[in-house]
Amino acid sequence: MIRENVRRFVTGAALALLAVTALLTGPSPALADDAKPTAVILSGDDLDGSVEITEEDGDELFDAMLSQVSWLTGENGRAAVPDRSTLGPKYTVIIRYGDKDRYAYDLYPLAEGGPRAFRPGEQPDGRATEAWFFGRLNMPNALRLAGAPLPETTDVMTGGIGGGERINEQQAVDPAGDLFAGMGGLRGMLAVNVGVLLLITGGLAGIAFLARRR
Template identity: 45%
Template sequence: MVRKVRRVLTVLTGAAVALVCSLALAGPAAAQAAPKPKLAPGGVDITGDRLDQPLRLRADTRPADVNLIVDQVKWLGTTGQLRGPAAKDLGPKYTVVVLVAGTPKNTFDLFPLAKGGPRVYRPAKQPDLSRPRAGWFFGRLNMSETLRSVGVPLEPRFDTLSGGIGGGERVLPEDALDPVQDLDTALGELQRLLLLNVGVVVVITAGLAGIALLVRRRTR
């Protein structure tokens, strides 16, 4: 009987170790995964600096313009930076609301002239009542020209510098890169992953202890 108990405990322990290992391997992949939202936009509304009335673009009349604006935000991942540039460095703000079937679904704040390159802020509170993680993202380099092309009152701006093969200049200045902030975000994700794995180990260990105690009582 004792041998059977030992075999059962050995099998359960092996299964627990395998489960923890699988979680540890799958965790980073899940944390780094950035699935793109599947948008089927029927239009976008744009409000912001120097726009007296919302700029309403609809897919049935201006499909190319709608796709240009949606392309600025559809690629955002699940996790952005927790902090953005200082308010004085953001420049004019334009709020984009994406509509699906005539109903507001997602909203984003675009800062095409932000110091260090265009930025996008995704608030946690969304029109469709979803609760994504609020975060800051670097925007596409053509953001200002894209907004201007659909009717936003922005001055013409060369967003891409050219200089031939091997020429040109850095498009994003040095101060646009913030390795400390990116490291803080990565460490936060790793900490949450480790806490999850520790919790699983504690639950499995408690279960094994309970089973061992129950079997011991029955064998007496």
Template identity: 40%
Template sequence: MVRRMRRLAAVAAGAMVAVLLSLTVAEAAKAAPKTPPAGVDITGHGLAEPLQLRADTHPAHVVAVIEQVNHRGLVRQSGGPKKADLGPKYTVVVLAGDVPKQTYDLYPKAVGGPRVFRPAKQPDRKITAAWYLGRVSMSETLRTAGVPLERTYEAVSGGVGGGERIIPEDTLNPAQDLNEAFSELRRLLLLNIAVMLVITIGLAGIALLIRRRTR
């Protein structure tokens, strides 16, 4: 009976170690950054030649520009502003390798806030044309990527359109801090659970051993 309990405790401890290792690997996989797109080409007002950004040399800029045209995080409009209110236009072409896949027109200085236009004619297909409210960080994102725009500060209002309070970009990074805090809390909880299970199994084994000897 004692040997059986020892084997059971060893198997349970091994299983717990395996579970913890698998959770740690899964957590690391989630935390690993996704591979950025191959690159973007930017043309438009003030650019004598296309601004070519590639993931192997400018990964942060490529990801930032792609985020500006990610329509899943943007608010769609039924119609666009008047042409006179759009301001300078910058065309962003998203590439996979050397192959153009998507194209968008960005208007960082549009009246009422930045705008994004998705043309119906895309490099590899045809879709429905659409207008979106752009992110308030559009002008600064394009400027840091190399587009000749005047320096601005982001207006904070949820990330899309409008805004009232002006704060420098480098002071805003709550998502990263929260993710790190939750990751640390999860690791601590898993460690506590593992310790409690090991102690419980050990106490159960000792109790059975004592009971066996006192009979």
């Protein structure tokens, strides 16, 4: 009887512990919709109103717009304050989480010397983090696909922070791949030479064995 009561107590305590753990570690329903961006709001002087972009408009477009500003939250990539007369048209991007605006950025896709991005000091969530950055090289194309009246560019495929990949019909050279390919050829040649050497050695050994028997 005592053993049965102990077993029930241990089982009940384990179940209670699992329930408490689930409540503490599980996502809150109130915060579930606020865990990731739900919309990108684009506005500009040459746009008629604002453009709201969500995943329903296509994952590629939504991700392309997010990629223009998602990395602007840290210290890396900060640039000096540019001459505003060289920036060209400005577009404002607001990142919305659920029904709340959280981040805001100013993008200058046609700035001299390459696209620039500005993180205003007054953010919708109350932070004060003013900074200038070099933007991604594919910024003009991303904004144009989102509705901004920008000229089409075809030489930029993807853009990293301060860089990008350009279309080149020539085959890229892979030094590591060529090196390993050369090593593979050398290994094959070496294997053939070793085989020939073993064959000669075996023949000589056979001849020596026959000579000794005679």
